[in-house]
Amino acid sequence: MLILSGRQKLSLLFVFSFLLLWFLWKHQPYRVVGHSMEPSLFEGDWLWISSSTPQRDDLVVFREPGSGILAVKRVAGLPGDLVQLAQGDLFVNGKRYSRLVQSVADLVPMLDVAGPTIDKFFRLSANGFQLDEQQWWHLETSGLAFLRHPPMADMLLRGERIAGSLPAIDLGCAVDFQLQQSSAELELVLRKGSSTFHAHLFDGGSSLRVERVEEPESTRVVLVEKELMSARRQGQLFFTVTDDLLTLSLDEEPLFAPIAVEHPSPHALSEVPAELSHFEQVGVGGVGPLAIARLRLGRDILYQSDGTYAVSSGLQLAEHQYFLLGDHPEQSRDSRQYGAVSQDRLLGTVGGRLWPRGWSMRGWRDE
Numbered sequence: 001m002l003i004l005s006g007r008q009k010l011s012l013l014f015v016f017s018f019l020l021l022w023f024l025w026k027h028q029p030y031r032v033v034g035h036s037m038e039p040s041l042f043e044g045d046w047l048w049i050s051s052s053t054p055q056r057d058d059l060v061v062f063r064e065p066g067s068g069i070l071a072v073k074r075v076a077g078l079p080g081d082l083v084q085l086a087q088g089d090l091f092v093n094g095k096r097y098s099r100l101v102q103s104v105a106d107l108v109p110m111l112d113v114a115g116p117t118i119d120k121f122f123r124l125s126a127n128g129f130q131l132d133e134q135q136w137w138h139l140e141t142s143g144l145a146f147l148r149h150p151p152m153a154d155m156l157l158r159g160e161r162i163a164g165s166l167p168a169i170d171l172g173c174a175v176d177f178q179l180q181q182s183s184a185e186l187e188l189v190l191r192k193g194s195s196t197f198h199a200h201l202f203d204g205g206s207s208l209r210v211e212r213v214e215e216p217e218s219t220r221v222v223l224v225e226k227e228l229m230s231a232r233r234q235g236q237l238f239f240t241v242t243d244d245l246l247t248l249s250l251d252e253e254p255l256f257a258p259i260a261v262e263h264p265s266p267h268a269l270s271e272v273p274a275e276l277s278h279f280e281q282v283g284v285g286g287v288g289p290l291a292i293a294r295l296r297l298g299r300d301i302l303y304q305s306d307g308t309y310a311v312s313s314g315l316q317l318a319e320h321q322y323f324l325l326g327d328h329p330e331q332s333r334d335s336r337q338y339g340a341v342s343q344d345r346l347l348g349t350v351g352g353r354l355w356p357r358g359w360s361m362r363g364w365r366d367e
Contacts, residue, residue: 028048029046029047031045032046035331036073036326036328037327037328037332038155039108039155039156039157039327040327047061047350048352049347049351050351054349055075056077057074058075059350060075060346061346061347062324062341063345064338065345071333075323076092076097076335077092077317077323078322079317079318080318081093081323082315082317083314083315083317084313085311088302088303088304097243098242098245099243100247101300102238102254103238104174104296104297105252107172107240107300109157110151110299111295111297112295113295113296118294118295119131121295122146122147122284123145123146123147126145128142128288129292135293136178136292137293138291139285139292142285142286144284144286146283147281147283151168151280151281151282152166153168154168155328167279169299169302170240170241170280170299171282171298172238172242173188173190173240174295174297174298175284175294175296176292177236177237177292178234178293179202179204179205180233180288183287184287184288185201185286186290187284187285190280190281191280191281191283194215194216195264196215197210197212197213197246198210198213201250204231204233205234207225208224209224210223210225210246210248210259223246223259226255228250235250236250238250241261244262246259246260246261301327304329304330306329306337309335318340320342320343322335323340
């Protein structure tokens with residue numbers, strides 16, 4: 001055991017204090033005020049910034065045009081870009097911007113349920129699932145359980161559900177599962193307009209297949225079919241089609257490179273009213289015997305067409321101009337309202353969170 005003298009302790013304290021003051025002077029901590037960046041940042045978070053050149057998806061601290069108020073937002077458009085918000089998504093230079101999503105933690109949280117509560121949201125008990133004493137839902141034969149109601153753009157914040165007013169887009173679902181025999185098959189389903197995407201894990205967790213079914217002809221196309229390096233009968237399977245990129249991950253490890261898919265057209269079935277054609281759906285099930293214990297649901301950010309800039313038409317950014325957006329558009333005043341932000345207004349790029357600790361920079365939310 002190392003024993004320090006009183007003088008040595010004071011010396012260490014002096015060095016530590018000096019380094020802390022140098023760090024704070026160098027990186028200029030800022031405190032978050034307001035709700036425009038939820039769920040990535042919360043009011044009261046302390047951030048430190050660096051002088052690195054902002055890249056797309058980076059968080060930046062800046063002074064708002066006109067008001068001069070200090071704010072933090074995410075970089076959506078870089079100098080020279082043509083940006084536009086349409087269909088709830090960001091378009092850059094005429095193409096839908098696709099960001100990498102590898103787990104449900106990379107999406108806006110909507111639902112996180114386990115045990116009996118799952119049945120309040122998914123129709124498990126009506127589709128062959130039964131709850132056991134360990135709070136797992138078992139499926140012995142075959143079945144598929146969808147959400148009880150088409151999902152709205154809700155947001156789960158620290159255990160509280162904030163209701164959304166518009167349909168959710170680009171859903172992702174993660175399920176904790178067990179395949180209890182080699183004959184069992186887990187299936188996750190995403191319905192988007194006239195397209196339905198099916199992800200299957202079977203052969204004792206050693207094989208997978210992803211298909212796309214197009215209505216009304218029920219045309220079925222196999223997008224992926226492969227054998228895994230090792231069988232995985234238990235874990236967490238995540239499935240999403242976000243920004244026209246299809247991803248399937250097992251325990252947060254991608255099972256293949258993201259696949260670009262053609263943007264689904266609105267639902268064309270006559271029994272679906274036109275105003276509901278943009279609703280999405282999620283289903284879970286398969287062929288038993290299998291069991292599930294927890295379901296998590298997330299969605300992409302839904303950019304509403306509120307404001308003046310980059311909404312009705314594209315906004316061309318000049319040299320040294322950025323287009324900045326909040327992660328919680330309903331609560332955010334950003335470039336939609338005040339337009340492009342010049343580089344000389346940027347104070348720095350957010351490098352991390354001083355307090356509370358443990359912030360991950362991955363994706364658009366903290367884990």
